[in-house]
Amino acid sequence: MKSNYIIYISFFFLLLNANSCNLSKTDHSHKLTIDLDNTNDTILYSQFTKSIDYIELNTNDSCIVSHIDNIFLDDDTIFILDKKNAGILIFTSNGELVNQINNYGNSAEEFINIRAFTIDPILNHIYILDCNSQKINKYNYNGDYLESHKSTLYVRDFAVLENGSYLCILPYYSKYTPYGIWTTDNNNNIIKKIQFEIPQDDQFEFVGYYTNLSNQCIYYYDRNWDNFSCITKDTAIVQYQFDLKQRLKEDIRKKDPRLIKLKDFAMMSSFSYSDNFLLLTYYYYVDNNPYRWALYNKHTQKITVSNVVTNDIDYVQSSSEQIFYLNNKTWCRVLDEKVNNCNIQLQILNLK
Template sequence: MKNNHITYLLLLFIGLAVSCSQEKTSNVPELAIDLDDTKDAILYSQFAKSLDYIELNTNDSCIISGVRNIFLDDDTLILLDRKKAGILIFTSEGKLVNQINHYGNAPEEFIRIHAFTIDPILNRIHILDTFSQKINIYNYNGDFIESIKTTLYVRDFAILKDGIRLCVLPFYEKNLPYGIWTVDREDNIIKKINFDIPKDDKFEFVNLYTNLSDQAFYYYDRNWDNLSYVTKDTAIVKYQINLKQRLKDDLRKKDPETIPLQDFAMMWGFSNSSNFLLLTYYYYVEENPFRWVLYDKETHELTTSTTVINDIDHVQSSSDQIFYLSDKVWCRILDDETNNCNVQLQIINLK
């Protein structure tokens, strides 16, 4: 199956005539990050003005094993479970609307959720299943609408106007295409955004890559450690990350299973806003591998720490990820202390 994906993609990319390039503005900020240079803590009060809480009521059914990704669209919360619960849809008050966990081979079913996104214009949920070579589309009530055949093999994608898909494939094997492009509903490539392709690079990190922002997204490229703003036409580098613990270029060309990762780090997740950028790195050290980095865009101050502490109302979380919901709102999953099966969301309203 994977070889078919590769052959198809290579043929499409060879025949592509229209393309555009990743751009760097003349004064791209460079963030020098040393994960050993840590402060006591990053405080909520540095970036948050207030907090709200939402209990996701699953009707006393412990169906959520963890949150892999989450979207907020007006009065609807949509999350992807880390295991087999599929997609769960809630109101903004936390009431369960429906669950999309239709595993199987029927048209409305899927074998695996490789990626999912929302269409906030039409209020639809798009689920990519590369095993079945299709994208299944549901409405916000969880009702099946249609299934679109696709042979595209991607890590992440976004839905733009008129059903155009903005695709991300940051896979560094030299026999695979690498970059971002747009396709129509029939998988015809509209435009390819060219990225520098690393020679003989075999290393890849698989995790959350994008923050969806209207008709675009923010994308962290782990190969070059930079953050770009990507639209249907172009990708503009907004921040270049000079990470001291970055895996060296010569090591990236080796078999990943043979690479000694001790004392190196990778980006684990990020949340962006107009005023702040919060990065999480996984640091291959013996204890406490997660490092948080907060960048204040107004003061240009960088703060690195092993913890992010709630000093506003002191309701703490041990979660190693803060999710991006919008330019004004992030969220964090609270620890389950009541054992009532309901997930508690800490809604972080940004300054």
């Protein structure tokens, strides 16, 4: 992770509709302390995993996948976002490539850049957020274009709630953009807002993953306050508050990010939730081995912090820092070596 992951963007966008209803927010949180310098223990797969399966993503002898940026799983279908220009690839649960959405361009059914994507497992729809044009394109699982919705507000990440509305996320503050979380309908009308304290002049953002998509709610990590919430169409419940010892101080956050010296602080890079565990990946701005993991066991209420996550079940190791959330029972890690120089292998972690 390099300094170009620190983004400073000031755009003039329309402000949120002042007449919109507020989304109810409650706090039933556990307060947890995380010290990334306390890495005396190793996080072992056996602490949270009961068994491992493997899926080879067969791209039909075509090396089209450069690096997996995000993954969704819906029953027998796997969706991946390629980090470069392969777009969205759709596989069966056996790893067979069945469709690809890489409609790059300027027409209505195309996109210039994929900032984020999500799925609606009820209606079998795929949604792609185009970072450049700030529109959301909708496709079916066959990759057929359905429709497009333009956003007048700048959005960094999004999800689709059970009633078909969009959950929109802008996780940092800038003078000319609204901050926080809100829901919209398909016509971009604001339905509800979650009321947060506005971190005035806080210009710092760390780009990464903000949500896990569950059939129960949307799990969201707010990096400004290091809070973890469960969000539905009506409520936002703060479940965890983290006292991250390496958190960037408020006075530094108000500076121009281009002037901040990136050293000795950390921010959450990604996370994976389950019924029994929460695994947080942090990027720590130090000279060597910048990634740290914190595993929270909900039953024992113990936090294990480590600079490695080791497979002690079948000993097939991966150096990937990303452990993807698939659902509340399943996580996933990408293995280092490609099979036949093209196909990617997924290590499926069936959780305890």
